[in-house]
Amino acid sequence: xxxxxxxxxxxxxxxxxAGGAYAFMSGPSVQKDDTMVTDTMEKEADTMMKEEDGMxKEADTMMKxxxxxxxxxxxxxxxxxxxxxxxxxxxxxxHAAWCPSCRGLNSDIEANMSxxxxxxxxxxxxxxxxxxxxxxxxxxxxxxxxxxxxxGNLIKKWSGGSSLASVISQVN
Numbered sequence: 196x197x198x199x200x201x202x203x204x205x206x207x208x209x210x211x212x213a214g215g216a217y218a219f220m221s222g223p224s225v226q227k228d229d230t231m232v233t234d235t236m237e238k239e240a241d242t243m244m245k246e247e248d249g250m251x252k253e254a255d256t257m258m259k260x261x262x263x264x265x266x267x268x269x270x271x272x273x274x275x276x277x278x279x280x281x282x283x284x285x286x287x288x289x290h291a292a293w294c295p296s297c298r299g300l301n302s303d304i305e306a307n308m309s310x311x312x313x314x315x316x317x318x319x320x321x322x323x324x325x326x327x328x329x330x331x332x333x334x335x336x337x338x339x340x341x342x343x344x345x346x347g348n349l350i351k352k353w354s355g356g357s358s359l360a361s362v363i364s365q366v367n
Contacts, residue, residue, distance in 0.1 A: 267315035269304050272325070276318055281345040283314030284366050289329065291322040291337035296357065300338065303358045310359055315366060342366055 270276070272287065279285050290297045304317065311317065320328060322337040332341045332349055340362060342350040353365050 266309055267311035267313055267317070269308060269311060269317045269319065272318040272320040276316060277343055277347045278345050279316045280343060283316060285316045285318060285343050285345075286362060286366060287328070287332070287341040287343060288317055288319050288362075289322045289325065289334050289337055289339045289341070290319050294322070294337040296355065297322075297338045299357050300359075300362070304362070307359045312363060315363065317362065340365065 267283070277285055288300070290301060292298070301319070304311070322329070322334075322339075328334070331347075332339075332343075332352060334341065334352070336354055338356075339352065339354045340356065341352045342365070344350055351365065351367055356362055356365065
């Protein structure tokens, strides 16, 4: 009796699958005319292209707004970047990866990049490896910030500060 039951269930399943496939293939949702399928696909492609064009235009608009709202920068130190002080302010941030307060300030600056005023360039230096610059500016502790002129001369030096706002408030 068990073999017969298994055979009956198998036959029923086969009939259901075959009937479903037949209904699907002959139903109104599938077009037998290739031109209808092609037209539908072309319409979908056109819609997708229009959406993509809209996204590109939106991105262009956003870029133009960003250009109008110029902001300063926060980036890795390079000696040639000090010359930016000719047209703005340059602050050197002696940062140590192992320093909790350095990481806190770094995180706040990165989270608020758009709030860096135009003309302010904050350059991040590795406290552990920039020994010559530490000597030049008398930096003895990590989390020290140094404002310099276009020739790299010290204007102001301070330690600490947990936010971008605190850095901005210190700049002359």
